[in-house]
Amino acid sequence: MSRRARVPELLNVVEGRREKSLRKFWKWFGKDRAQRVTHVVMDMWAPFRNSFKAHCPDIQIIYDKFHVIRHLLNAVNDVRKSEFKKRAGKRFRGLLAGKKFILLSRLAHVRGKSREALNDLLAASPKLLKAHLLKESFGHLWSYKSRTCARRFFRQWVDQLKWTRMKSMRQFAKRVEKHLDGILAFCDKKVSWVTWRPRI
Numbered sequence: 783m784s785r786r787a788r789v790p791e792l793l794n795v796v797e798g799r800r801e802k803s804l805r806k807f808w809k810w811f812g813k814d815r816a817q818r819v820t821h822v823v824m825d826m827w828a829p830f831r832n833s834f835k836a837h838c839p840d841i842q843i844i845y846d847k848f849h850v851i852r853h854l855l856n857a858v859n860d861v862r863k864s865e866f867k868k869r870a871g872k873r874f875r876g877l878l879a880g881k882k883f884i885l886l887s888r889l890a891h892v893r894g895k896s897r898e899a900l901n902d903l904l905a906a907s908p909k910l911l912k913a914h915l916l917k918e919s920f921g922h923l924w925s926y927k928s929r930t931c932a933r934r935f936f937r938q939w940v941d942q943l944k945w946t947r948m949k950s951m952r953q954f955a956k957r958v959e960k961h962l963d964g965i966l967a968f969c970d971k972k973v974s975w976v977t978w979r980p981r982i
Contacts (some may be wrong), residue, residue, distance in 0.1 A: 860950035
């Protein structure tokens with residue numbers, strides 16, 4: 783994100799997910815412009831992070847909300863699949879079948895018969911209910927303007943995972959912990975979450 787930028791502008795499209803995939807971009811972009819880059823929005827992908835840090839000395843990396851939430855939804859879905867395997871009862875399997883998308887959707891967007899089906903599913907599985915509630919509450923992280931308050935919220939969120947047997951949710955929490963500074967960087971620089979690509 784350039785200090786002079788007024789509106790988002792597509793600069794380049796790069797194929798690949800490796801650090802060397804960005805070499806042509808940096809050659810085209812130029813060293814002088816790279817040194818003026820102050821912020822970049824990206825997913826939690828080490829090769830991109832390393833590349834930008836190597837070329838932009840004053841860069842502040844902000845990890846994209848969309849991709850953080852995607853990892854959370856994958857963790858919730860893993861809980862769903864685990865429950866499906868563990869509970870062999872025909873009734874419970876019937877409740878789970880075809881419910882992936884209503885389980886992963888934001889509660890405010892689930893209405894009518896879908897809301898009734900979701901309520902039945904959550905009533906039948908305390909573990910899924912816990913995962914669902916954690917999923918719904920996690921989005922509040924981006925409502926804070928203070929890093930201190932946001933960090934405190936995250937700690938309290940993680941505390942709710944104690945004594946649970948949801949391995950995928952604990953793994954998600956560890957991933958967020960590892961990238962927390964970049965996630966909380968949104969407190970210092972408000973950005974639009976319209977794209978996952980690094981933005982300059």
